[in-house]
Structures are given as C-alpha cells and as structure tokens.
Amino acid sequence: MAVGEQHPYKEERMEVGLQDDSVSVAELQWLHDLVAVTTTIDRVAMEFLQEITRNAWIQYEYFRRLEENLDVLRTEMQELGTQGTDIIIALNAEEVVHGKKPKAEVSLWLENVQKITREVSKIEEVYGEVGRDFSFTRIALGKHVVKKIEEVLKLKEKGRFSEGLLADLLPESGRMPTTKLLGRTIAERNLEQIWESLIDNEVKTIGVYGMGGVGKTTIMTHIYNKIKSSGTLGTAIWVTVSNNSSIKRLQNGIARAIELDISDKDDEMRRSVKLFEALKCWEKFVIILDDMWKPFLLEKVGIPEGNAYKVVLTTRSKNVCRGMKCQKKFEVEVLSREEAWTLFKESFGADVVLSKEVERIAKLVTKECGGLPLGIIMVACAMREKDDVREWRNALNDLKCSTTEIEEDSAFRDEDLVKYWIAEGLIDAMGDWEKEQDKGHI
Secondary structure: OOOOEEEOHHHHHHHHHHHHHHHHHHHHHEEEEEEEHHHHHHHHHHHHHHHHHHHHHHHHHHHHOOOHHHHHHHHHHHHHHHHHHHHHHHHHHHHOOOOOOOOOHHHHHHHHHHHHHHHHHHHHHHHHOOOOOOOOHHHHHHHHHHHHHHHHHHHHHOOOOOOOEOOOOOOOOOOOOOOOOHHHHHHHHHHHHHHHHHHHOOOOOEEEEEEOOOOOOHHHHHHHHHHHHHHHOOEEEEEEOOOOOOOHHHHHHHHHHHOOOOOOOOOHHHHHHHHHHHHOOOEEEEEEEEEOOOOOOOHHHOOOEEEEEEEEEEOOOHHHHHHHOOOEEEOOOOHHHHHHHHHHHHHHHOOOOOHHHHHHHHHHHHHHOOOHHHHHHHHHHOOOOOOOHHHHHHHHHHHHHHHHHHHHOOOHHHHHHHHHHHHOHHHHHHHOHHHHHHHOOO
C-alpha cells in the first residue's frame, strides 16, 4: 500500500462512526421530547390530583363542620331577625302616627328576610333528619349552610339603609296626606300658635320639639297643607331629615323637593351656591325640616335668610332648636288624661261596650301609657276582643312593671317606651300586632 493511501477498512469504520453519531443525536432529541411530554403529563396529573384532593377536603370540611357552621348561621339569623324587628317597629310607628310608607327597597329587604327565614327553617328540618355518620346528604347540607351564611351576611349589610327607611311624602302637585290630630285640644292649640308665628313677618325660624310619637309630624303636615291652600306664604318645601343626615344629604333632599339637579356638583360649597341661587328665585317660601337630630348653619346648606324666607323644624330635642337659633319654640306635649282616654276608646272601638270593671282597668292601662299617642294606639289595638277581666289585669301589671323599670333607668328616654314594650313582649302578650297590621287597623 502506497504511502498516503487510507486503509479501506479504516475509511469504512469512519463512515460507520459518522453514521453512528447521527443516530445518537436523533435519539437524544427523542429522549428530550419524551421527557418534556412526561413532565407535562406529570404536572397535569399532579394538578388534577391536587384539585381532587382540595375538593375532597372541602367536601370533608362541609361534613365535619356542619354543626359549627349551623351555629354560626343561627347566630347570624338571630341578629338579622333583630335588625328586621327594629326596622318593622320604626315603620309601624311612622305608619300609625304620620301615615308614612316604607321605601320599595325596604319592603323588598323585609320580604327577603322572610324568605331566607323560611329557607333556614327548612335547613333545620333537614338537619334533624341527618345523622352524624358520613353521607352525601350531610355533605350537601353542610355546603348549603355555608352558602346561606354568606347570603345572610349580605342581607344584613344591605339592611343598613343609610338613606333612611321612608319614602318622601312630598307630592309633586299639592297637598300632603294627613291623619287626624292626636289630642285635639293640645294639637289644635299648637297648630294655631305655629301658624300665627309663620304669618309674623318678624319670625324666620320656628322649632317644634317633643318626644317621639307625640304628633309633631302630623301637626306639620296640616301646616304644610294650610300653606298650600292659603297661598300667603309662598312655596312650601318639605324635607325629611332623619338621624343619620348630613349637609350633603340635606342638600339632596331640598334639591329633590324643588326639582333641582345638583348631581354635577360634588363640592359642598358649590352645591350650596346652586341651591341658594335657586331658592332666591322665589319671592317667598317655607322650608319644613322634619325629624332633625342636630343643628347646622343655614348658609352651609344653601338656605337664604330673610323675612320672606322661613324655616320650620321638628325635633325631639330642645337643644336642636337652640342650636338652630329658632326665634319661636313650641313643645308638643303628651296627651291629657281625657284626650288619652278618648284616643284609647277610638282605637279600641268606640262602639264596644266594656263592663264597669274592665273599663276601670282600661283607664288605668291608658294612664300607664304616659299620654304617648303611639303607645295608646298600639295597646288599644292589642287589647281588642279581650273581654276577660284577668287578661286586662295582667296587661296592667305588665305595663306597671315596665314603667317601674323605665323610671329606674335614668338613661331611658320616653320615646323608647313603645319599643321597650315590644322588645319585652308586652304587646305580643296582649295581642297579635302583625295581624292587626295586616287588617289595616293600625
């Protein structure tokens, strides 16, 4: 073999070697792809297993914590029920004394409370049939309980009603619906004195104060209608204020009453300027601010001052009248004994004849109501169709006990009397308040 020639066998081995190297690269790529696919499968499988495990654990927690979650649901439902009762008491009071109606959203909320109460009662029934052993029914019930807890919490939050419970009574064209004056002598005297102050050119601000339920708003609805019919005092503007009001909400109330759009004004000062300019367009007006709880500056709201512009407010506190610098202040007092007895008979049923003993106790029951019209009406309605003298004695004893407790509590306000009776079950013990409400008697 000549020098420089390559051995044929060696060349063949080199070709084979190159060929062997090419196969190794392909195999490595295949292995790489296989590992990638396997990793993906492993990851998906792991995620799937984790999801199954998580769901299984959740289902187990529904099973394991059923009693614990049911106790939470019961507690939340109890608080929701108390919240609903407070709202119903407030609505009943306004309905009886002022003829006001709840907002549509409040009525819907109360319906939802009743609905969820029925649903929770059904849950309790099912729970009574489900044992503590493992079962899919118990798991499903546990899941349903957790869902209901969330619904109750949302319902409680919606039930705050920061904008108030009642629809504005101001009609777009004309008079307000009124109820009769409770306690004709006192109420008519108050109405006459307030009217005389209104037509006095020197009087610009008037305060009407007294405990809740004595008829302040009723008197002012009569004043409002008299302004409308007389035409001597200009435009009458009614705004319900409430205890959670602010200057911004008060501005919104006045703007709605005079059909003024101030929604484009976020700044309190700009809103007051726009209100001021709109109100100044009237030659004369009377603004009635019903149920004020704290004083404020008229100029901050945007209410102009002047002899032709008058402001009348109703409040439970004489201090609010002082804070508003009211030139005239009128206290709406409780009913006299004669007026209280007359109102009791009218609410109970003027055509009903009582025995001498029952009538004697009924007068004592009326006396325990402290001259508060709302309390008298509610007690009278609760005692309808009660002719057993023992029931009347029990009612009298219950009211006397409650009055004693109230007198011993220095922080207890007179206007809380009716709410206290209802909370203590005194009204329910004497009659079915809800049935009377449904019948439209109160």
